[in-house]
Amino acid sequence: MEARDAIAASGLAAGEARPRLGAASPRYGERAIKALLAVCAAVSVVTTVAIVASLIGPTVEFFREVGVFDFLFGTNWSPTIAPESYGVLPLVLGTLSVTLWGLVVAVPIGLGAAIYLSEYARPRVRKVLKPTLEVLAGIPTVAFGFFAFTFLTPLLQDIWPGFLGTEPNVFNAGAAGLAIGLLIVPIIASISEDAMSAVPGGLREGAYALGATKMRVALRVVFPAALSGVAASIVLGVSRAVGETMVVLMAAGNTPNLSLSFSESIQAITAYIGVVATGDISTQSFEYNTIFAVGLLLFVLTLGMNLVSIRLVRRFREVYE
Amino acid sequence: MRLPGSQRVRLATAGARAETAGALTRQPAGERSRSYAFHALLLLTISLAVLGLAILLIDAFIEGLPRFGLDLFTEGTSSLPEQSGFLNAILGTLLVIGGVIVMTVPLGVGAAIYLEEYADKDRWWNRAIELNVQNLAAVPSIVYGILGLAFIVRGPLDVGFVVLAGSITLSLLVLPTVIIAAREAIRAVPSSIREGSLALGATRWQTVRRQILPASVPGIATGVILAISRAIGETAPLLLVGAAVFVSFNPSGFFDGYTVLPVQIFTYFSRAQDEYIVLAAAGIIVMLALLIAMNSFAIWLRNRYEQKW
Numbered sequence: 001m002e003a004r005d006a007i008a009a010s011g012l013a014a015g016e017a018r019p020r021l022g023a024a025s026p027r028y029g030e031r032a033i034k035a036l037l038a039v040c041a042a043v044s045v046v047t048t049v050a051i052v053a054s055l056i057g058p059t060v061e062f063f064r065e066v067g068v069f070d071f072l073f074g075t076n077w078s079p080t081i082a083p084e085s086y087g088v089l090p091l092v093l094g095t096l097s098v099t100l101w102g103l104v105v106a107v108p109i110g111l112g113a114a115i116y117l118s119e120y121a122r123p124r125v126r127k128v129l130k131p132t133l134e135v136l137a138g139i140p141t142v143a144f145g146f147f148a149f150t151f152l153t154p155l156l157q158d159i160w161p162g163f164l165g166t167e168p169n170v171f172n173a174g175a176a177g178l179a180i181g182l183l184i185v186p187i188i189a190s191i192s193e194d195a196m197s198a199v200p201g202g203l204r205e206g207a208y209a210l211g212a213t214k215m216r217v218a219l220r221v222v223f224p225a226a227l228s229g230v231a232a233s234i235v236l237g238v239s240r241a242v243g244e245t246m247v248v249l250m251a252a253g254n255t256p257n258l259s260l261s262f263s264e265s266i267q268a269i270t271a272y273i274g275v276v277a278t279g280d281i282s283t284q285s286f287e288y289n290t291i292f293a294v295g296l297l298l299f300v301l302t303l304g305m306n307l308v309s310i311r312l313v314r315r316f317r318e319v320y321e
Numbered sequence: 322m323r324l325p326g327s328q329r330v331r332l333a334t335a336g337a338r339a340e341t342a343g344a345l346t347r348q349p350a351g352e353r354s355r356s357y358a359f360h361a362l363l364l365l366t367i368s369l370a371v372l373g374l375a376i377l378l379i380d381a382f383i384e385g386l387p388r389f390g391l392d393l394f395t396e397g398t399s400s401l402p403e404q405s406g407f408l409n410a411i412l413g414t415l416l417v418i419g420g421v422i423v424m425t426v427p428l429g430v431g432a433a434i435y436l437e438e439y440a441d442k443d444r445w446w447n448r449a450i451e452l453n454v455q456n457l458a459a460v461p462s463i464v465y466g467i468l469g470l471a472f473i474v475r476g477p478l479d480v481g482f483v484v485l486a487g488s489i490t491l492s493l494l495v496l497p498t499v500i501i502a503a504r505e506a507i508r509a510v511p512s513s514i515r516e517g518s519l520a521l522g523a524t525r526w527q528t529v530r531r532q533i534l535p536a537s538v539p540g541i542a543t544g545v546i547l548a549i550s551r552a553i554g555e556t557a558p559l560l561l562v563g564a565a566v567f568v569s570f571n572p573s574g575f576f577d578g579y580t581v582l583p584v585q586i587f588t589y590f591s592r593a594q595d596e597y598i599v600l601a602a603a604g605i606i607v608m609l610a611l612l613i614a615m616n617s618f619a620i621w622l623r624n625r626y627e628q629k630w
Contacts, residue, residue, distance in 0.1 A: 044496065139554070140555070144377065250590060274557060
């Protein structure tokens with residue numbers, strides 16, 4: 001045996017009668033197809049480059065006239081009314097308050113729904129509820145904006161208790177936030193549910209064997225084990241809320257407001273871009289440049305959150321799959 | 322007295338089971354009631370989620386019903402709300418979405434095949450493409466609008482505020498979704514099929530075309546339909562690439578001015594008169610009916626043809 005191997009090895013080393021394992025002829029067609037498919041994949045990279053390039057050009061123009069510090073930490077946003085001022089903080093706070101009210105709704109409801117679907121629901125119930133949530137996740141945001149304006153705001157005005165101060169404005173951060181919360185519930189629920197279902201059954205059975213109740217298994221075993229997925233779902237939900245345009249445009253108003261308000265009208269980052277875009281803007285005007293500066297800020301904010309969430313999702317995939 | 326073996330075993334098991342059950346149910350009363358309360362809380366959250374979304378649908382339905390009728394589909398935008406409909410917006414949506422389908426299906430499926438079947442995962446550029454696709458799927462849609470405004474309407478492509486600009490912008494927006502869905506469908510095809518085909522002497526492309534693609538068509542189709550339905554409902558990016566301009570004529574080609582259904586709904590909504598808000602609600606009914614039908618079909622398709630290998 002060993003002798004034969006040694007002979008074969010020496011033969012190979014000498015380059016004698018080496019078996020030909022490659023294709024009999026070079027396959028140019030195959031290579032062309034591979035190149036073509038690689039080009040398809042490269043389109044996504046080109047998209048990212050184009051996004052960054054399109055944002056940076058006018059933003060540089062913008063910062064020729066406005067200081068970076070004045071932009072990021074200025075507390076007054078009035079780009080059209082003299083004296084012009086370009087402090088972006090009111091817009092950031094507007095986005096933040098809407099996101100906050102959204103999370104107040106979406107985190108408990110989304111996580112509760114995820115725990116229910118993954119741990120409690122019978123297979124038949126799950127088989128109906130999961131696709132239902134998926135279909136509802138496809139409702140366009142313009143419908144959520146309409147809902148916030150025509151249903152939530154009047155409802156809030158009706159039930160508003162006096163001790164909370166003046167009742168909500170026709171346009172208010174609260175109604176928009178609640179609608180956005182409803183919008184991200186399916187996102188949080190479905191990603192968290194994926195993470196919880198990926199927790200191996202052995203962990204659950206071990207806990208049951210030690211006498212744990214269903215609630216303890218869900219809260220003390222499954223939830224911590226799925227924590228990275230749960231965190232990813234929330235981060236992604238925040239990213240969606242920050243980037244959401246139509247709901248804030250239709251229901252939250254267009255008044256830059258330097259406060260974390262519920263009942264007042266605010267202006268979110270995305271709403272500013274939307275409002276300027278629906279008006280007539282000429283390429284030469286300075287206003288045109290402001291939407292790129294604000295857009296770059298939005299892109300950087302959401303990019304950070306997306307990368308965190310992608311990393312977290314990978315972690316739970318690596319551990320359990 | 323000696324019992325037969327099988328009976329002895331049965332007695333012993335029953336005894337052990339009773340003992341275990343006794344030990345397990347002897348929980349503190351607080352623990353049990355807390356467990357019930359938790360279950361009730363979970364039921365409440367899931368009901369709230371479904372109920373909230375159901376109220377959204379019902380609200381649009383009630384608001385829009387007085388104005389719902391066939392003339393929504395036969396009338397375009399007019400100066401009077403009673404004579405206005407969504408004809409030009411529906412035609413605009415059809416044209417824009419036609420363009421999106423033509424662009425995203427080959428590009429998206431091609432990219433997915435490359436990433437799953439050809440790309441060497443150890444190469445940094447392939448990993449970069451993968452990360453990039455995942456991030457693009459979560460970039461806010463209005464950022465794509467800015468890209469469209471700067472690069473497609475103006476700038477390098479310079480096509481103006483026309484249907485084509487809307488199509489390209491929306492294609493870039495939904496491309497990552499199509500790629501991710503198609504990749505998942507391709508990955509679900511077991512490697513034994515791939516290896517079997519290669520072992521019989523098929524080339525890589527032959528394997529992809531004759532084995533992998535046919536096996537993953539239902540999954541890919543589901544992903545494509547979901548992505549298209551997202552494109553139909555997308556409003557924000559199109560505000561920036563021309564769909565918000567007042568249009569009262571029907572678009573006849575890819576280089577015409579246009580508006581689309583969700584943007585028209587928003588335009589009517591923002592006129593802030595009651596008649597227009599009702600009209601917007603009627604438009605929402607049309608759009609929701611279309612999208613819910615499409616999404617239900619897509620998910621049915623996936624569940625129906627989901628193969629367990």
